[in-house]
Amino acid sequence: MKANYRTIFTVGLLILIFQISAKQNFLLFHTIVELSSIVIAFAVFIVTWNTRKMLDNNYLYFVGIAYVFIGTLDLLHTITYPGMNIIPGTIFYTNQFWVATRFLEASAFIMGFWFLKRRKTLNGDITILSFCLVTTLIVLSILTWKIFxxxxxxxxxxxxxxxxxxxxxxxxxxxxxxxxxSSRISFTPTVFRFLALSLLFAVLSEFCFTLYVSIFSLPNELGHYAKLISFFLIYKANVETGFTNPTELIFKDLKDNEVKYRTLAENLPELIFRFDRAFKCLYANKALGEFLQHEREPYTGKKLSHMGFPKSFEDLLIKLLIEVKQSRVIHETNFDLKEANYAYSFSIQVIPEYGIDHHHGTYLIICHDITELKITEKRLHELNATKDKFFSIIAHDLRNPFTSLISFSEMIYKNVNRLSAEKIENFAMRMNDSARQAFTLLENLLHWSKMQTGVLKPDLEQLNAVELLNEIKYISSAIAMTKGVEINIEESSSGRILADKQMMDTVLRNILTNAIKFSYENSNIVLKAYDHQENVVFSVKDSGVGISKENIELLFRTDRNFSTTGTQHEKGTGLGLKLCREFVEISGGSIWLESEPGLGTTIYFTIPSVKN
Known part of the structure; x- marks a missing residue:
């Protein structure tokens, strides 16, 4: 439990998310589960490709490459799922992509053993081209030729x-x-267990998909769980094991032959050197000379402190050697070297090598350059953060129309005996408007989800400032009316802006919702849009509670979640203005506010105007 608490916590959190999404909406559950497996598949390929020079197992190399194409087909399976409405058609493409992808996955598992027996290193470029051809043919057979x-x-x-x-x-x-x-001798026990369990869960997944009648049935749900577990175990085998215990994979066949060891170590890109108990260098491979930019200088016989390492790197190595000398166990750590002309990230292993008497030993140091891996990891975090922002937008923006539905329905059932038929009809019409707004918003968000994975990029088009203000006034009038707040438009610009329509709707909707939230009953909100230099300036002014100066800067900070309740104790998420700032800035504008406690708040933002 203590050693695996992070994994247990992550699994528990994922189970909670999956169960909640499954109860709320099976399409949401399916999308989240499939995207999780797709992310894992892409991660397997990314790390496998970046570590191909270290990976001496052709099976793991071949399967690792296959998973980027398996993930690609699974992505098509996800976006063609009933309800996504991304690729139109009467045929259930999602089931066809599922079968084709599983055939590709099973074939990769089998073909990998043929490459495992070859001594020659797998040609990654040819393998990628082959998988690319097969994947293209599968897609064409389903979507274009329709022969599947x-x-x-x-x-x-x-x-x-x-x-x-x-x-x-x-x-x-x-x-x-x-x-x-039959080939288990070619794998470490840990990798063998992960691969065997991955195949077992893949079988369970396929068996579940032979039982279901409806795509929304329990066997379908269980099948997706088993598939996700199978992908995660492949991740453990190809990625985590390959990095956590690289010496077990790289030097497994080198322990019986010192000459073979030296030949391989000399040509490895990793920094490899050995020290005696007095910390004198016994061996250093060619990569060390390239790293220190003294390729012809001999290091054998030199003390560690005289080898010319950067100061921070030298201090760390001495500290690790002392700790290993005292504990006699392997020490591992990651280290970012940012000194002078050096900018590297290393995964460092210090391995004690004791003789039979356990007294006269040496210390092997292996420094893996994980700079590219760190960059990739950062990129993955950015992609995950973008996904989180997207889900936050969905949760935040869908609240408004549903608030209106709840408010009007509450008015009806509490006053049903006192309301006239005309009044009930009016409320019903507004409820219908709110429902349509919710549907439109959800449809727009689904279209938005088709944007390229990565940083959100605006789809620029020419927009009329007046139409934007009128549209947002109409959308927000239902919420404002329940509070007796009147929305007015003044000084509307006749100009046009160049921006993303969905982003502008989100910005104006969030700002106006906040203005209503902090407005007193029977007060006014003023919307403006006017030309200023090469921009159109939008402003939303309320006469509500205002905000103190020390709290203004907290509203836009991403490292703080600042939120206060409205005049009728309305709760917020603290995300609205942060999202507005990011969308405005990515559109080439800026955002700021002016406020006085008790006098109200005015929020301004600029968007580039269309040049005549």
Whole structure:
């Protein structure tokens, strides 16, 4: 428990997210589970490709490359799922992509063993081109040529081909399991266990998909869980084990032959050197000379302190050697070297090598350059942060129309005996408007989700400032009316701006919602848009509670979550203005506010105007 608490916490959190999403909306559950497995598949490929020079196992190399194409087909399976409405058609493409992807995955598991037996290193470029060709043919056969057999019929269920294909895939996975067992000597025990369990959960996943009648049934849900676990175990085998214990993979075959060890170590890109108990250098490979920019200088016989390492790097190595000398166990750490002309990230291992008497030993140091891995990891964090922002936008923006629905429905059932038919009809019409707004917003967000994964990029188009203000006034009038707040438009610019429509709607909607939230009953809110130099300046002014100067800067800070309740104790998330700032800045504008406690607040933002 103590050693794996992070994994236990992560798994528990994922289970909670999956269960909540499954109860709320099966499409949301399916999308989250599939995106999780797709992220894992891409991570397997990224790290496998970046560590291909260290990876001496052709099977892990081949399977690692395959997963980027498996992830790509799974992405197509996700976006063609019923309800996504991204790729139109009457055929259930999602089931076809599922079968094709699982065939590709099972085939990769089997073909990998043929490459495992070859002594020659796998050619990564040819392998990628081959997978790319196969993947393209699969996509064309389903979406363009439409020659791929139908796998699901609405009202009937799975076709005979779909069920039969699942059993064929199960047989292929069992065959891969037999090959894995017969080749287990080629893997470390840990990697063998991960691969075996991954195949087992893949079989369970396929078996679940032979049982379900509806795509929303329990076997379908269980099948996705098993698939996600299978992908995670491949991740553990290809990524974590390959980095956490690299010496076990790289030097597994070198312990019996010192000459072979020296030949390989001399040509490795990692820094490899050995010290005696007095910390004198016994061996240093060629990479060390390149790193220190003294390629011809001999290091053998020099003390560590005289080898010319950067000061911070030298201090760390001495500290690690002392600790290993005292504890006699392997020490591992990561170190960022930012000194003078050096800018590296290293994964450092100090390994004690004791003789039979355990007294006269040496110390092997291996420094893996993980600079590219750090950059990749940072990129993955950025992608994950973008995903979190997107989900935050969905949660934040969907609240407004549903608040209106709740408010009007509450008015009706509390006053049903006192309301006239005309009044009820008016409320019903406004509830219908709010429902349509919610639908429109959700549809827009689904279209937005098709934007390229990574940083959010605006889809620029020419927009009329007056139309934007009128539209946001209409959308927000229902919420304002429940509070007796009147929204007026003054000094509307006749100019046009160059911006993303969805982003501008989100910015104005969030700012106006905040203005209503902090306005007193029966007060006014003024919307303006006027030309200033090469921009159009938008402003939203309320006469509400205002905000103190010391709290103004907290509203836009991403490292703080500042939120206060409204005049009727309305709660907020603290995300609205942060999202507004990011969307305004990514659109080439700026945002600021002016406020006095008790006198109200005015929020301004600029957007570049269209040049005549």
């Amino acid at each position: 057999p139908v796998c699901y019929i609405a009202g009937v269920g799975q076709t005979a081909f779909k069920i039969g294909a699942e059993y064929v895939i199960i047989a292929m996975l069992f065959f891969a399991g037999l090959l894995l067992y």
